[in-house]
Amino acid sequence: MLSKDGADFTKVLRRYDIETQVSLTPEQMAEKLLPTDEVFRKVAEEVLYMRFKTVGPVVMEALKQRDPLAVINNGLVAGMECVAKLYAEHVYYLPEIMMAAKAMEIGIAIAEKQVPGGRESKGTIIMHAAEGDPHDIGKNIAAVMVRSSGYDVIDMGRDVAVKDFIAKVEEVKPLFASGTALMTTTMSAFPTEAKILQEKGIDMPLMGCGGAVNREFANSYDLGIYSEKAPQTPLIAEKIRQGYTWKQVRDEWDEIVKGQ
Ligand code: B12
The missing domain is CATH 3.40.50.280 (Cobalamin-binding domain)
Known part of the structure; x- marks a missing residue:
């Protein structure tokens, strides 16, 4: 009887195409491109790694410490920019882009609510x-x-x-x-x-x-x-x-x- 216990899935699921054909893995790209500020980085990683189930709580935590527009720009959008670079390098493909965008949009919907409102429209x-x-x-x-x-x-x-x-x-x-x-x-x-x-x-x-x-x-x-x-x-x-x-x-x- 086959058992999954003890199996090391990182070996089973290795992306050999990435390891052999591209210069940088997502983790190395993240190291290079993601914000150094710890709060923004955590938010950006939620987008980069397509975590649409946990991006909400992470954004809410970030909003306690940072301005909502900065969370959008320096966190969520920064993560998406990294995703776009990975797509250009053929590390990510369309499914990843779609899932990352979904994570970004969930985050934006939460942060947007806290952008100071009630102002008079400029047009x-x-x-x-x-x-x-x-x-x-x-x-x-x-x-x-x-x-x-x-x-x-x-x-x-x-x-x-x-x-x-x-x-x-x-x-x-x-x-x-x-x-x-x-x-x-x-x-x-x-x-x-x-x-x-x-x-x-x-x-x-x-x-x-x-x-x-x-x-x-x-x-x-x-x-x-x-x-x-x-x-x-x-x-x-x-x-x-x-x-x-x-x-x-x-x-x-x-x-x-x-x-x-
Ligand atoms: C995601 C994506 C899709 C998704 C779109 C999902 C969605 N809801 O948007 C899906 C899977 C649906 C898709 C489909 C197709 N896609 Co497509 N897609 C992309 C991809 C990978 C990323 C685009 C993206 O969202 N980038 C991230 C965002 C943040 O960037 P952005 O849109 O450029 O926006 C920035 C600026 O432009 C600017 N901006 C944009 N709007 C505005 C507005 C204002 C007011 C301001 C100030 C700024 C601004 O600000 C943004 C932030 O910086 C690109 C490749 C690429 N690298 O661009 C191809 C790409 C755009 N797709 C392409 C193609 C060909 C297609 C398809 C025809 C493929 C096919 N054969 O079926 C189909 C379309 C079929 C149809 N007619 O329905 C080509 C277009 C080639 C061309 N020059 O014509 C590209 C360039 C891929 C390629 N290299 O071939 N695609």
Whole structure:
């Protein structure tokens, strides 16, 4: 009769592909990339090791000692950045990315509740992932950051049809809108949307974001402005609140986001 007692599963489950083909294991990558602060590191590890069952209590413990936005940025998002590097190195694959993102989202939902609220809204921003694009992890992170800077976010989700986006903009008349595209096949939604908005006489900036979009692309059609990282967005939003047009944001972009 076979018995599991005494079996060393670390030997049975060794990832020989990782050991032979890649330069760093997840543990070595963690050593290199995760925050040195012990509290943030513990949170980041929950994401890195996809512990969606224990991430909640660990985040709650961290919130007793650190600011909620810092727990999100320096803990949860830092863990996800490490996951993205492991994916690029072919150590992690899509299932790991999905589970890590789930852990991150559970953590963000808990920390977000403690971000100081009850403030007056600085304005409304519509966010969406382009038609045909299912990638919404980055948009969801950006939405949390933008909300925590005092803006109301209407998050339309992913794979948002161009016509639905236009209808929402007409209904809400936001300060500006953002679109996320991670696929080269979906990013063309933004020039299409911008053209329709202009034809309707709406001159609102349309921020192009996500891995498939770069500054050159976002600046290649009227209304388009760029934001690479969430912390740049409140700085740009503040200028739009002051009355900057999309052309002015484009012209002064480096000055506006400097240091972020
Ligand atoms: C996770 C993932 C998926 C998940 C998405 C789950 C989800 N809910 O998002 C699933 C499994 C569904 C998926 C599916 C597909 N995927 Co995919 N996927 C990825 C992967 C591995 C990670 C993306 C990610 O979440 N990164 C982490 C987040 C945090 O980063 P991010 O989105 O870039 O966001 C950051 C910034 O862009 C920015 N940002 C984003 N939005 C916003 C908004 C604002 C306002 C601001 C300021 C900033 C901002 O801030 C974020 C934080 O820094 C990438 C590979 C990669 N390395 O990017 C491929 C990738 C995007 N996928 C790809 C492809 C091809 C597909 C599929 C077509 C695969 C297939 N053949 O079936 C399908 C899509 C099918 C369909 N049409 O439905 C390609 C796209 C290639 C291309 N250039 O077109 C990539 C690049 C993989 C590759 N190298 O080939 N995918």
